[in-house]
Amino acid sequence: MEMLRAAGLCKSFGEDVVLENVDFSVEKGETVAVIGYSGSGKSTMLRCLIDLERADAGDIIVEGEYLMKGGVYAPEVEKRRICARMGMVFQSFNLFPHVNVLNNLIYAPMYVKKEPKAQAVARAREQLTLVGLADKADAMPNSLSGGQKQRVAIARALMMQPDVLLFDEPTSSLDPQLTGEVLAVMKKLAAQRMTMVVVTHEMGFAKEAADRVVFMGDHGILEQGTPAEMFGAPKDPRVKNFISSIL
Amino acid sequence: MDYFLQLCGALSGGLKYTVGLFAITIACSLPLGLALAFLRASGNRFVRGITGGYVWLMRGTPLLLQLFFFYFGLTFIPVIGKYLTMERFPAACVTFVLNYAAYFCEIFRGGLLSVDKGQHEAAKVLGFSRWQTTLRVVIPQMLRVALPPVTNEAITLVKDTALVTAIGVTEVLYFAKSAVNRDVNVLAYVVAAVFYLVMTYGLTQLFKYLEKRFSF
Numbered sequence: 001m002e003m004l005r006a007a008g009l010c011k012s013f014g015e016d017v018v019l020e021n022v023d024f025s026v027e028k029g030e031t032v033a034v035i036g037y038s039g040s041g042k043s044t045m046l047r048c049l050i051d052l053e054r055a056d057a058g059d060i061i062v063e064g065e066y067l068m069k070g071g072v073y074a075p076e077v078e079k080r081r082i083c084a085r086m087g088m089v090f091q092s093f094n095l096f097p098h099v100n101v102l103n104n105l106i107y108a109p110m111y112v113k114k115e116p117k118a119q120a121v122a123r124a125r126e127q128l129t130l131v132g133l134a135d136k137a138d139a140m141p142n143s144l145s146g147g148q149k150q151r152v153a154i155a156r157a158l159m160m161q162p163d164v165l166l167f168d169e170p171t172s173s174l175d176p177q178l179t180g181e182v183l184a185v186m187k188k189l190a191a192q193r194m195t196m197v198v199v200t201h202e203m204g205f206a207k208e209a210a211d212r213v214v215f216m217g218d219h220g221i222l223e224q225g226t227p228a229e230m231f232g233a234p235k236d237p238r239v240k241n242f243i244s245s246i247l
Numbered sequence: 248m249d250y251f252l253q254l255c256g257a258l259s260g261g262l263k264y265t266v267g268l269f270a271i272t273i274a275c276s277l278p279l280g281l282a283l284a285f286l287r288a289s290g291n292r293f294v295r296g297i298t299g300g301y302v303w304l305m306r307g308t309p310l311l312l313q314l315f316f317f318y319f320g321l322t323f324i325p326v327i328g329k330y331l332t333m334e335r336f337p338a339a340c341v342t343f344v345l346n347y348a349a350y351f352c353e354i355f356r357g358g359l360l361s362v363d364k365g366q367h368e369a370a371k372v373l374g375f376s377r378w379q380t381t382l383r384v385v386i387p388q389m390l391r392v393a394l395p396p397v398t399n400e401a402i403t404l405v406k407d408t409a410l411v412t413a414i415g416v417t418e419v420l421y422f423a424k425s426a427v428n429r430d431v432n433v434l435a436y437v438v439a440a441v442f443y444l445v446m447t448y449g450l451t452q453l454f455k456y457l458e459k460r461f462s463f
Contacts, residue, residue, distance in 0.1 A: 084374045088368075088372040093365075094365035094366060094368060096383075098387045107383060111375065160374065
């Protein structure tokens with residue numbers, strides 16, 4: 001089943017064309033790693049999918065419903081309802097620094113979904129256990145390491161029970177050791193068949209955990225395939241060049 | 248000593264207006280300043296321009312002038328003037344609220360700008376409405392940044408209340424001045440100074456506590 005699709009997606013920042021007629025789709029339960037040169041529009045595409053960036057043209061379809069059709073967005077209420085099916089994890093974590101970890105997790109379920117507090121708290125503790133931070137419920141975000149912050153951010157996104165989870169370079173601001181603990185959580189989710197789109201520079205993750213690797217460059221997708229195809233025998237010379245430069 | 252206590256008694260007669268003016272100004276100008284700050288940060292150029300002009304006017308002219316304008320001046324506006332005439336104390340309150348709202352607006356605007364863009368994005372992808380984002384995410388974080396300058400303004404406000412003596416509001420300084428003139432003795436000014444010091448000291452302590460509460 002198709003979870004998410006972008007068709008003919010275009011996006012420019014002023015004169016600067018970032019995405020040109022990009023077609024991209026994700027199946028249910030699939031983990032897609034999006035890799036490529038810096039500035040190739042990976043993050044922009046991801047941000048367009050969840051309405052953080054306004055695309056100029058194209059369709060965005062989430063589980064059969066149009067977030068954008070022919071460059072026209074759904075009405076605000078629809079848009080919010082459709083976007084609520086997706087969660088997002090940011091490079092800079094973006095935890096709420098003024099409340100503790102537990103409140104970071106329960107705020108959205110409580111205030112957006114009107115979930116009873118006791119129930120939200122119980123679920124939050126489960127999620128924190130899942131990401132290995134059961135003992136940090138009362139900690140303030142600023143007292144956590146980067147890796148812990150990112151795991152809290154993942155738990156916070158999961159609290160809203162999204163059908164798709166988008167990761168925008170989730171480990172790019174972490175040192176290698178902390179990267180490992182975040183990737184471990186993401187691999188766990190991938191193994192549970194969570195649908196995920198991961199923009200990343202972690203080739204190890206793309207190789208081991210992704211079902212499909214998408215390579216972006218020159219305003220669009222240059223090539224995509226299984227990790228074995230992409231890392232073993234890429235066809236596009238630009239992809240070949242990139243792969244050989246990092247391995 | 249007797250004279251000192253007698254002065255304390257006399258001056259505390261003015262506390263009603265000093266504290267009253269302070270309380271009313273804080274209670275009204277903080278929310279008004281916050282509302283102005285949001286308008287000032289609005290996407291609408293016209294709204295931004297209006298609020299910018301307001302802040303420019305209120306911060307760019309002396310408070311004492313504004314006080315005279317609202318108490319003595321409004322009466323002389325043709326036709327509508329007679330409806331705008333206010334008693335001394337209400338005129339003082341209106342002037343102070345309008346003036347201080349402009350300062351608080353600028354403080355809050357700075358606070359709003361200090362909240363990271365990522366916070367808005369995180370709130371959005373979690374499904375928060377704009378109002379929820381403002382209330383749960385933006386304002387609590389803004390307060391941390393805004394509190395120290397708000398403390399400063401609040402202390403300035405305590406002292407500024409003495410200005411309303413100029414339009415004859417019978418606050419602390421008013422009584423001090425009459426006592427000095429009547430008794431030909433400077434002690435009343437010293438007592439008044441002590442009154443202001445006690446008030447500003449109390450405020451400083453209160454805001455210290457608040458700053459601790461809102462830190463993270």
